[in-house]
Amino acid sequence: MTDPTKRQPLDLSSYQPAAGGIAARARAAAGPAYLSGLNPEQREAVETLDGPVLVLAGAGTGKTRVLTTRIAHILSTGRARPAEILSVTFTNKAAREMKLRLGQMLGQAVEGMPWLGTFHSIGGRILRYHAELVQLTSNFTVLDTDDQIRLLKQLLAADNIDDKRWPARMLAGLIDGWKNRGLTPSQVPAGEAAMFGNGRGGKLYAQYQERLKILNAADFGDLLLENIRLFREHPDVLRSYQNRFKFILVDEYQDTNVAQYLWLRLLSQTPSSSSLPGSTRQSISSQEDGSPGLAASRRPGDDVETSGNVVASTSAPPKNICCVGDDDQSIYGWRGAEVDNILRFDHDFPGAKVIRLERNYRSTGHILAAASHLIAHNEGRLGKTLRTEDVDGEMVTVTGAWDSEEEARAIGEEIEQLQRQGHALNEIAILVRASFQMREFEDRFVTLGLPYRVIGGPRFYERAEIRDALAYLRVINSPADDLAFERIVNVPKRGLGDATVQMLHDHARKRRIPLFDAARMVIDTDELKPKARGSLRGLIESFERWQVQRDAVAHTELAEIVLDESGYTEMWQKDRSADAAGRLENLKELVRSMEEFENLQGFLEHISLVMDREGGADEDAVSVMTLHSAKGLEFETVFLPGWEEGLFPHQRALDEQGRAGLEEERRLAHVGITRARKRAKLYFATNRRIHGTWNTTIPSRFLDELPAANVEITESKGGSGWGGMSGYGPSRFDNVESFGSSYSTPGWQRAQAQRGRSGGGSNGGRSGGFGESSSSYSSGSTRRAPFTIEGELVAKSTGTESAFSLKDRVFHQKFGYGHVTKIDGNKLTIVFDKAGEKKVVDSFVERA
DNA sequence: AAGATCATGGGTGAC
C-alpha cells in the first residue's frame, strides 16, 4: 500500500501546524490549509458537521482522507475536544492508519483521541468501566474463537450432546450470528433456537452466557452485545456517553452488523434529560417498507425504541453522526454485515445528508470502466458513478490458462517481466478468491526464486507457543479463567493428564468454583495420587508466587520469570524439531511486544483484540492474499486468478445465498479490480483441481460482464498455451471431454470477435478448435459488442438510459428472441418468445 | 500419556 494521497492535488501529509496550535492556525487563514487539497464533494463531507451525514465513498475516492480531515476540522473549529469524538473502524489497521494520518495533520494532538478505535476495543473499554453492571469484573478475559469452541465443547459434553452430529463449531456460529444481530438468549426466535441439538440451542446459548460470567470472560460478540445491554439497563450510563460524544464517525459503514448498528443508534441519540419510558414510541428505523428480513432482524432495535430511550426524529435533533462507506464494497455479509444498514441510512437517520464521492484518484480509465460496468450488474445498490481524470492506460486483460499450474506459471512470467522492466514487487499483488489457490503460486515462486509474502496466514497470536504463554499470563491476571488454566495445566508435561483434569472439573462444578480454586483445595486432600498431587501443588504455588510478583515486578520481567520457572522455555529448548528455534524466537518477540504496554492487564487487553500479524519486513516482495484481505489496499499491478464459475463466483455463495450471494461475489470482483492502479490482469483456468480431483471449469460469468471496450483477451504466456497439449504429453486429461465447450460462453465468443476486430491477437487461427462447440451460438457472425462505454469512460448504472427502447425486438444468446417491455436503467425486462419474462442487463442482448 | 491411524470434510475470517 502506498500513499493514497499522492495523486491528489495537494499532499496534506506535508501540512505542518504552526507552533501556535491548530485552532490558531485555522483562524489565521480564511480557508484552513487542510481543506484546500480537497475536491468539492470531499470538502462538503468534511464541513457538514451538523446532523447525520452519509458519505458514499467509492473505491479510491479518498475516504480515509475525508474522515481524518473531518476530525481535524472538528478540532480546529473548536466544536469538540479530542476526547469528545467517537471514531470507530473495523480493523486495528484502519484505526492505526487514521491515527497516523491525524498525527501528520495535527501533531501530537492525536494522543488525546481516546475514542478512536475498533468497535470492539471501544466496546471493551466501556465494558471494563462498568463491568460490575454486567456481572463481570474489570479484569475480565476476552475469549477468542478457540476458547469459545472449547468452552462450548464442554457444555455439549455435559449435556450429552453428540459432538459429531452437533459440532461445537456450528453452535459457535449460531451464537455468533445471534450476537451479531443483537440477540440475547431470551430474544432468539424460538424456531432458530430449536435448530441446534434437538431444540436445545437456545438453552445452550443461555448456559454459555452463564459460564462466561463464571469465567469472568466475554467473547467478541459480547463486547458489543453486553454494551448494548448495559446501555439499555442503565440509561444513566448511556446518557453519560451520549453527552460525552459530540461527534461520531464511522468507517466502512457497509460492514456494520445489526449489533453495531444498534450500538451506534443508542450512542447517537441526543440525550434527553427526561427520558420518560414510553413517552416517545415513534420508531426511527421502522416498518412500512416491506423488508421482512430486515424487519425481523431489527426487532431488537425496536425494543430499544419502545423502552423509551430513543428520541424520535421530532423530539430532538439527531447527533452529529457521519458514516462513511461504500455499498459496492460490502463483502462481509457472511459475517453478519447488513448492507441494508447503509442502504437505509437516510431512513434510519432522518434528515441525513448524503454525499457521494465519485472521483477516483487511484485507477486508470480502463480499469475503472471495467470495474464500474461489472458492478452495474448488481441491483441492490445505491448507485455511484466513478469517474477518473486519469488516462485510459492499459486495458484490463483476461487470460485463459489450461490449468491452474499454467496459470501460476504465466503469472510468474508476467511478474518477472515486470520486474525486468523495473517495477517494484511491492507494487504487485495476487488476489485469490480462496486461500487454497495460494499454494500453487507459492510453489511457483519458490522455484522461480521470486520473493513473495503471504498476507493473512496464521497469525502470530494463533501460534501454539504464544497461546500457551498467554494462557499463563491470563491465569495470573484472572485466576477464574479456566480455559487458560486447562490449556497449560499439563504444558509442559507434568503428569497431570485427562484423569486429573476431569477430577478437578468435577470438584469445580460441584462447588461452582473455578478450576484454579478447585485445584488449590484438592492438593490438601488425598484424592490424587502423590505424584500428581505434588506436581499440582508445585504449579499452584508457582501461580500464587507469580500473582504476588505481578504487582512487584515489571510485566515483561514477570513474563520472563513465568516462562522460565514454569519450564515452558526449557520445553522448547529440549525440543529437537525444526521449528523449536522459531518458537523460542516468537516467545522472545512476545515479551518484547509487551514493552509498549503499561501493565499486564493492558497487554492482555490488547492481545485479545489486536489480531494483526506484525508487519513483515519491508523487503521487496509480491503480495499474495485473498480478495477479502485486499480490501482497502492498492497496487500498481493486480493479478486476479481463478475467475471460473464455481470458484468465483463461489458455488457455495450461490447455493446458500442465491442472488444476494451472487451480488456479494460481484462486489468482491469489483473490489478486486479496483485495487489496481495501472494494471488489472484476470485469469481463468480450464482445469482446476478441487479436493484432489480435476474438474473442467467454465470461465466466470463476471468475465462476460466486463465491457469489451476496456478489456483485452490475451494468450497465456505460460509457454505452450491452451492448445498446446504437447507440453503435457498424453496426460491424465486425455479423458476430459472436449474443453471446447468451456469457450462457448458469450464472453468467449465476444473475446474472439474482439480479437478478430483488433487484429492484435497473436494467433487467431489457433482459436478454431475452441469455438467449435456443440452450442447453438452462431460462431463467426460478429456479435455486437456488449454495452460499451464510450468517451469519458463513465460507468453507467441505475438511472442511465439504455440503448434500447420499449417494444424493441431483441435477441439473447440464451433465451432467444423477445421484446422489451420495461426499461430500468441498463436493466431490461424482456418477454421472450420461448423463455417467458426475464430481467436482463442490456449488455446481454442485441437488436434482432 | 504419548504416538499412530482412520475419518471427515475442505468459501472468504475482523475483533
Place this chain on the structure above:
DNA sequence: CCATGATCTT
C-alpha cells in the same frame, strides 16, 4: 489431495 480431529494402539 490435504489437514485436522477423534479414536486406537503401545
